Amino acid sequence: MPFPDELGPAVAVVDYDPDWPSEFKHLAGRLRAAVGDRAVAIDHIGSTSVPGLAAKNCIDAxxxxxxxxxxxxxxxxxxxxxxxxxxxxxxxxxxxxPCEKLVFAPPVGERATNVHVRVTTGPNTRYALLFRDYLRADRDARQAWGAFKQRLAQSVPDLADYGQIKAPATNLLMTAAKRWATQTAWTVA
Incomplete structure (x- = not known):
């Protein structure tokens, strides 16, 4: 659930913003400064990491x-x-x-972000990277996923409801992503 300062209007899924990669790069620098060599890697994940994909304007790292x-x-x-x-x-x-993780919100007053901390060898780490890489690689899946999220946000403005409805659809998307990973011999980089 969002912290009180994060509460805003209804869920909005917007067209891809070409500034998202540079915003992630700035965030990644701050995260690297905070955790140092404790981080094996810092990845841009989620929909804002996929060029051309409509997304909520929230950077996921x-x-x-x-x-x-x-x-x-x-x-x-x-x-x-x-x-x-x-x-x-x-x-x-x-x-x-089941996989352990930690999720962090941004400092008060800063742009919307979610920072996911996961064990590098965890299946949830692989899942996040596969989601990103599959949608980067498959134009049709990317367009269909973006259109689905935009329609869903228009009809389900509550963030919690939006997430609960999106979850089973994400599982379907990931079934196709797993097939793609096998066909292309994709691995976590």
């Missing part, structure tokens, strides 16, 4: 770490990021396996 540890919360909170407390921001299921 993934920090890949060898293991989740309490000091990561301290490091990120010291940089102003806020750990999201909800259970679904602590555990998620990917490929049928």
């Amino acid at each position: 993934q920090i890949r770490v060898p293991a989740l540890a309490p000091d990561l919360v301290i490091l990120l909170e010291s940089a102003g990021f806020r750990c999201r407390p909800e259970p679904w921001n602590r555990t998620e299921t990917s490929y049928g396996q």
